[in-house]
Amino acid sequence: MGNKKDWQRTVECGALRSAQVGETVTVNGWANSVRDHGGVTFIDLRDRTGLVQIVVDPTRNATSEEAHLAAQTVRSEFCLSIRGTVSARVPGAENPNLATGEIEIKAARIEILNPCRTLPFQIDQDQAGTNEELRLKYRYLDLRRPSMYEKLRLRHEAVRLIRAALYEQGFLEIETPILTKGTPEGAREYLVPYRLQPGLFYVLPQAPQQFKQLLMVSGVERYFQIAKCFRDEAQRADRQPEFTQLDLEMSFATQEDILNLVEALMVQVIEALSEKQIPQPFVRLTYDEAMARYGSDKPDLRFGLELVDCAHILQNTGFAVFQNILSSGGQVKAIRYPGGAKLARSQMDELVTLSKEFGAKGLAYFLVDDEGNASRGPVAKFLSNEEKAAIVAAASAEPGDLVGFIADTPATTAKVLDRLRRLIGERLGLADRNTLACCWITDFPVFEKDEETGGWTYAHNPFSMPNEGHMALIDTDPEAMRAQTYDLVCNGVEWASGSVRIHKPDIQTAILRKLGLDDAQIEARFGHMLQAFEHGAPPHAGIAPGLDRLVMFLTDDENIREVIAFPKMGGGFDPLMNAPSPIEAYQLAELGLQITPKPDGEKKV
């Protein structure tokens, strides 16, 4: 206490109430706004706890001449120390919009800790209208806005709750290397040249996957980490080149253990930090069910509009287009567009155009009339009355609805109908913004066909344990194999992904061979994992929810940059630090690197 400087605050701005009237206090903060009336001047002083009004009135109180002169030079965002007396506002001058609106501080002394030059943008207004590149360039100013501070605080609280809950359950928080080795395939990786032996590179981790499994072999049993992950892929509104996952792994655990743990943890965090409705228990769907009913492995369950498989209804149809698709292994599935019969012809045409953009050959549809009959629309005349009635019933279509059909391969049918379903849901406002509809998607395929090479590629994660008995299918019907895998999906967004891991070297080797790796490649890339599995590796399972996504749910942001303190722009460029940037010639020489200039001149900077 004796070390305290006289400019240092004794109270925080937002904490002051009528109870403190009469006290002499010192506050520190920034001038949120200044209102100079010639004689009396008001300053709204802001710190992270809120605003308090400062009155500078040389005729009415102990305000010194210096304080009055200082107040006249104060501009927006000056950093100030102010000492004064907490006073009740004059009757009628209270501000009910301010938590501290009953009182004000009559300034005796004003110290300008640091002035502020003219701002590049106004920070006492909502950030929504400001050019984002400018916000990122001056991120330190952008983050002064209370709404941005609140996002930082929510993120902090989420992490704090997660840590507390996992500590409580015996999890160890362990850091794993950032300079490491890549996992083949998957996302493009960030590379760091190795100076001591030019030509070698570290790889930044896409996730701590292998390390956390090795920690299980180590006997840690319960591991977690708030882990930075790196992927050198194209950006999206909800993707950053570096992002954060809650990475966790448990030994001697089943899928059920992981699902229960994560479900309880996420519900706890959401309920503690938001008013969102989060229905429980989370819906569970297998991958096959999800694809059949929603055409997606990450369905938005805030609304229905389930897809209707018309195969049975149309098995003897006279409509050649549908018949040909069905007899060649394709699907005919329908989706209901509530009230869609009222759409203008141009809007219906737009649906057809969009379907084609999504990959379908077209969109067939009929309209349901007031009597519940499918009397109009392009396919109405090609289907029998019995067929139409059965489809109307199966889709629960009502008078005034449009029923659209996609007839194509199962993959294309799913993809297009998923898009249409989301489009309809969005247009009709079916998704309640205040609800977080979570579901577990389980039992993903182990392999899927690689259309380019004709070989097999992993569908989920090459370390995932196939379902019991499914290894028997690896030579006969690998496409039918399912694994002990699970994704947590919320409002159509993939939130977490995990699996029971393979802990047996023979199974892991068989899977890798099926993926087309020869024994030499397996040894080079996964030798250390297989060797670890040969040393008494325990059964283990894990998962990794996206932390940025969690915060986006809390803040209702659709843009991941809003919930990261210092994010990067679209190309991975950081306009605040000006990174990436060129390095010195000697640094390149040390690394044994030579830059080949792009033929067509310079970009940027």
Add this chain to the structure above:
RNA sequence: GGAGGUGUAGCUCAGUCGGUUAGAGCGCCGCCCUGUCAAGGCGGAGGCCGCGGGUCCGAGCCCCGUCAUCUCCGCCA
């Protein structure tokens, strides 16, 4: 890699059918003002209309190219 949107004052934006001197609000600067809280009044400064080319008597506006940025597809778990 592809598609679409945007680019005009420090910020957010308007700018008609291509027409002579490019506007508004906020911010900034100056003066006035004793109760405001988005303070108010008066005055002022501030523009490579992203950049390059073209069409035209004439381009912020039309055409071509290019750069930046945002969103989506591809990609990415």
